[in-house]
Amino acid sequence: MADCAVPIFVSVSWLKDNLNKPxxxxxxxxxxxxxxxxxxxxxxxxQHIEGAxxxxxxxxxxxxxxLPRALPPIEQFEDYIGKLGISSTDHVVVYDNNANFGMFxxxxxxxxxxxxxxxxxxxxxxxxxxxLEAGGPxxxxxxxxxxxxxxxxxxxxxxxxxxxxxxxxxxxxxxxLDARPVGRFEGRDPEPNPKIPSGRIIGSTNVFWRQFIDPxxxxxxxxxxIQKVFSDAGVNLDNPNIASCGSGTTACWIAISASLCxxxxxxxxxxxxxxxxxxxxxxxxxxxxxxxxxx
Numbered sequence: 001m002a003d004c005a006v007p008i009f010v011s012v013s014w015l016k017d018n019l020n021k022p023x024x025x026x027x028x029x030x031x032x033x034x035x036x037x038x039x040x041x042x043x044x045x046x047q048h049i050e051g052a053x054x055x056x057x058x059x060x061x062x063x064x065x066x067l068p069r070a071l072p073p074i075e076q077f078e079d080y081i082g083k084l085g086i087s088s089t090d091h092v093v094v095y096d097n098n099a100n101f102g103m104f105x106x107x108x109x110x111x112x113x114x115x116x117x118x119x120x121x122x123x124x125x126x127x128x129x130x131x132l133e134a135g136g137p138x139x140x141x142x143x144x145x146x147x148x149x150x151x152x153x154x155x156x157x158x159x160x161x162x163x164x165x166x167x168x169x170x171x172x173x174x175x176x177l178d179a180r181p182v183g184r185f186e187g188r189d190p191e192p193n194p195k196i197p198s199g200r201i202i203g204s205t206n207v208f209w210r211q212f213i214d215p216x217x218x219x220x221x222x223x224x225x226i227q228k229v230f231s232d233a234g235v236n237l238d239n240p241n242i243a244s245c246g247s248g249t250t251a252c253w254i255a256i257s258a259s260l261c262x263x264x265x266x267x268x269x270x271x272x273x274x275x276x277x278x279x280x281x282x283x284x285x286x287x288x289x290x291x292x293x294x295x
Contacts, residue, residue: 187287
């Protein structure tokens with residue numbers, strides 16, 4: 001799964017050259033943190049890349065789970081993607097709309113496609129901000145799409161549940177990497193969910209997701225820069241590793257960056273929220289809780 005049929009990231013110039021070619025499908029995968037008070041659906045309908053369909057991260061989730069954005073059964077994913085007019089042979093290019101970081105949620109969509117067996121998926125480097133900067137065509141409203149039958153294939157080696165994370169904690173077959181900001185990882189700053197305290201799994205390693213983005217260009221770093229992020233954190237990509245974060249979104253930045261280094265890395269999508277609820281009490285370092293700070 002580490003070898004890709006298409007580039008992991010494509011440039012704005014590449015997409016401009018290939019936008020209207022058969023088999024190229026563009027997808028807006030924008031998801032915003034609740035605290036940002038932004039509506040990605042409204043933003044999409046106001047302005048999106050010409051022909052792009054909208055992937056709703058919150059909708060493509062297992063509603064029976066008590067975890068936010070838990071991944072759905074493959075049948076739910078297949079039905080959702082088919083209704084967007086995307087076939088299993090299409091090359092899907094995912095972008096998101098985040099001017100502050102350049103990119104944020106698109107790797108989560110990339111990971112979801114990879115998990116369900118769609119290798120022809122790329123992320124637009126620099127997202128919508130770079131597209132607009134380059135004068136790429138945009139439109140508003142909702143494009144009319146014709147539903148198709150989509151068939152995926154589940155790849156369990158890319159997914160880690162609580163039991164898999166617990167095994168990693170107890171027996172050390174894999175290193176758990178945490179993509180959250182260091183303040184949340186160390187328990188000094190609150191989590192976005194005020195009812196969940198910050199903190200970490202004992203023995204986990206902090207690899208802040210924004211380190212993979214060049215702060216000047218707001219595009220993905222080159223491979224040398226990405227490898228340096230891992231090495232500076234003490235991560236050996238030749239060893240088994242598991243990506244995690246707060247609730248399974250920014251962990252995908254670790255996974256996609258490892259993929260750029262030709263290493264497939266599974267994601268513990270339940271991440272810190274799941275571990276806080278279910279992990280052994282002596283396995284956690286508990287930090288501050290948002291609702292306590294607001295009293």
